Amino acid sequence: MNPSMPAWRVLIVDDHPIVRTGLAALIDAxxxxxxxxxxxxxDGALAAMAELRPDVALVDLSLRGASGLELVKEAGRHGIxxxxxxxxxxxxxxxRSLAAGARGYVQKSEAGRTVVNAIRRVRARRIYLGDAMAQALLERRHGHHHDEAGVHVEALSDREIEVLTRIGNGLTTQQIAAELAISVKTVQTFRERIKRKLDLGSAAELSSMATRWVLERAD
Incomplete structure (x- = not known):
């Protein structure tokens, strides 16, 4: 670190207080x-960005009110x-995060020092990806990842993938609505769109496919 450079100001956006506290402790050290x-x-993140003008924001994808990817796009419009x-x-x-404009992607399972390293990488105007994720994206780009279900899922919107993931994790329509802070009717609309795009004929087929898709990515 150049001692003449001021400390980078970081905004943390996450709906879990314990996660925010843990990240803050790492960064402030x-x-x-x-x-x-x-x-x-x-909404709170947008207000904080406007008021505080952070140098970088750490953003969770699962936010109430809107997708974290939408926040990434909005932050980019404001140069953050x-x-x-x-x-x-x-x-x-x-x-999808990188396509939305994110400068880095860190998995919570490997956070710790990784977050600190990612912030320094972004400050140096570079993009941060963990080794495993970078390899997975490289294999996908070069066609080494043969996953018919994944190819079809790529046709879904960011919000539809959020709903699909929660279906695969066993959440009910009411639980999905509560987590995403949207109405039950809106979740039902997303479910119908997903079925149509994935050529699924019933709720049972949707549930089975979503569960399989989630489990395959947990391996």
Missing amino acids: EADMTVCGQAEDF PTIVVSMHEAPTWAQ
Whole structure:
């Protein structure tokens, strides 16, 4: 670190207080970065970005009110770089995060020092990906990842994939609505769109396919 450079100001956006506290402790222990604020949802994050003007924002994908990917896009419009810190380990999420404008992707399962390294990489105007995720994306790009279901899922929107993931994790329509802060009717609409795009004929087929898709990416 160049001692003449000011500490980078970091905004943490996550709906779990314990996650925010843990990340803040890691960041504030470093001399070249400091936490300037925290937010738990999409609207709070937008307000914090406007008021605090952080140098970088750590963004969870699963936010109440809107997709974390939408926040990544909005932050980019205001010139604020973002690093996605997510529980999702499937390459699909890293790929979509980078496409939305994120400068890095960190899995929560390997956070710790990884977050600190990612922030420094982004400060140096580079993109951060963990070795395993970078390899997975490289294999996908070169066609070494043969996954017919994954190919079809690529046709879904970011929000539809969020709903599909929760269906695969066994959540009910009501639970999905509560987690995403949307109406039950909206979730039902997403379910119908997913069935149509994936050529599934029933709710049972949707549930089976979603469960299989989630389990395959947990291997």
